[in-house]
Amino acid sequence: MTLPLTVPAALDAAAARYPTGEAVSDGDVRLTWPALRSRVRVFAGFLAGRGIGVGARVAVCSPNTWHWVVAGLGVLYSGATLVPVSTRFTARETLDVLTRARVSGLVITGRFLGTSRLSALDPLPPTMVRVPVEGPEPPLPGVVEWSDVEGRFGEPTVGPDDVSDILFTSGTTGRSKGAMSAHRQALGVAAAWATCASLSAQDRYLVVNPFFHSFGYKAGILACLLSGATIVPQRVFDASATLRLIQDERITVLPGAPTVYQTLLDAPDRTDFDLSTLRLAVTGAASVPASLVSRMHSDLGFDTVLTAYGLTEAVVATMSRPTDLLDVVAQYSGRPTADFELRLGTDDEILLRGPNVMLGYLDDPAATAAAIDSAGWLHTGDAGRLSADGHLRITARLKDIYITGGFNVYPAEVEHVLTTHPAIADAAVVGTPHPRLGEVGHAYVVLHPSAHVTAEEVLVHCKENLANYKVPLTVDFLQDLPRNPAGKVLKRLLREAPPG
CATH class of the missing domain: 3.30.300.30 (ANL, C-terminal domain)
Structure with a gap:
């Protein structure tokens, strides 16, 4: 299969390739790939009707629901740049991102976990869409409710080298930095992840990693888009709710931080649920205990456990393979993927080079030059060791983190x-x-x-x-x-x- 070079092209291809395949399963909402494409085109048309397209930026600040998938892909389909914003951010942090990214639109949850995300934001972007995560709310001037979003869209005009997204990551100087990626890069790392994970249209992928994070967005939504796997979003990780989703949705793929699996293993009601459909877990940290990997196999029933290493500026840089032995998976973070070259620099710093290194930091050429040297090597700030066969072990964080x-x-x-x-x-x-x-x-x-x-x-x-x-x-x-x-x-x- 030839890799599509833009997200609109990838969505068009998925709708054609999987005409009856389920794209999203979120409670009562079940969308096939053609149905998802239709909703995405409506959202893109809504944005176009407000003058938002190539060159504009739209932020999405909402938990993992089908709305995020439609809105995020709708922004990309319109040709605008997607700016995911953490739902964990305070109003101060959110406004900082919105201001520095100079967004033209914002898709934001209403009340979530008992807090109104809109009430503390001022000023607001010209285009506002409210997602009803916890039910309908009183109307607000200038805010479009999700149910009122309408529009018609023509043909996408976005190109492979256009900026697809800006992901803000905290910085060692105390100020966040916006890492910019192009469409071809976002899809490139997603395709590499999906290939290592052997992701297919038969998979049902429970996404507990937040969509605002590169793991949930690129190794989640975009990886499913390229493989035809079903996206099953979870708003907030809760062990009992996750176990029930695995059982009821017949989940096969469940990536997450090591703490996710440890919490599931410790859940007192774990044995009450049927987890037999699980086949793949992907996790990562400087060290993943071999005992945890072993219990993920024996007690949670995963056929395959993989580890990976990445960062916002490169998303997924190394990943283990299904043929790797348990001790290798636990002690190492895999081998280079996504066309990355890897070498160790001064103080064993991990350096990465390849077509999927970020374009740079938004409006920060000095930080970009400090991160990517003149030879194109991204300085990660992490230290590591390489085994004789090229597996990476993370040994230290050189930056204060x-x-x-x-x-x-x-x-x-x-x-x-x-x-x-x-x-x-x-x-x-x-x-x-x-x-x-x-x-x-x-x-x-x-x-x-x-x-x-x-x-x-x-x-x-x-x-x-x-x-x-x-x-x-x-x-x-x-x-x-x-x-x-x-x-x-x-x-x-x-x-x-x-x-x-």
Whole structure:
């Protein structure tokens, strides 16, 4: 099969190739590939009717539902650039992305998990569409309800090298950066993932990874688009609900962070459900315990468990293969895929080069030049080792980062928010081990003279300004932070010091 070079072409091909195949299964909503294409074209027509097309940018901030699939593909079909926004973001974080991306439109959930996503946003983009995730809500001026979206679309005019999406990732400087990819690149990494996973139209893919993340969007929606697999979205991961979906939807493919599988294994009602349809799991971390991989086979029933390594700037760089032995899968993150070259640079930093390295960071040539050198190598900030047969083992994070529940957290961003509190003079955040989430944040705080604030008040301040996974779990107060002669905080000493 020849790989389509644009997302509209891929959707057209899927509708022709799988005329009766189920594209999306979300509760009562069941869409075949032709039906999905029809809804996507209506959404693209709606955008076109408001002057949104090639060169424009549209953000989507909503949980995993069929609406996201239609809206996200509709944006891409129209020729506009898709800007996924985390539903975990606070209003401040969301507005920062919308402003810097200069979006012309926003598709956003109404109430979700008891919180109104619209009420705290000001100013709003000219085109607003509200998704009724938790039922209908009172009308808002200037906001189009999902049920009122109408439009007709002609022929897509987008090209392979046009920017398909901008994914914002936190930065080591404390400010997020927008990684830009072209249509050919988004499809290239999705095709590589689908090939390694042997994804096919017979698969039913439970997507618990958020669609706003490259894993849920490119290794999820786009991988299914290219293979004909059915997308089964889950709004919020919940062990019992996930187990029931596996049983009721006859799920075959379930990727996720290691914590997803550990939580399923620990679920007290796990043996109440029929998990016999599961065939493939794909996970990744610096280290995946061999015991976890073994139990994923024996207790969850997966035929194949694969590990992978990627980052927003490259999506999927390495991936194991179904023929790899258990110990290799547990200890390594696979071999290069998606046409990537891989080598180790200074301090064993993992360097990547190939046609699917991001185009660059939005409006940030300095950060782009720092990330991609003159020879085209992407400097990942991660250190690794290569086995004799080319398998990659992640050994360290060279940049200041920790991973909680599968999400990257950059301490610099959390530290910046901490120091905006009027009582806090200085702050440092480190990742500490956690049995379920892998790592969680621990904040060390220095107060201004005569200032007083409790740990609980510090955490409330963080919750008001940061996505929940970025909020530290604990806080300690210090007189001073340990620093070297150049003034750099010695986080190694903080990590080694017992909390309290």
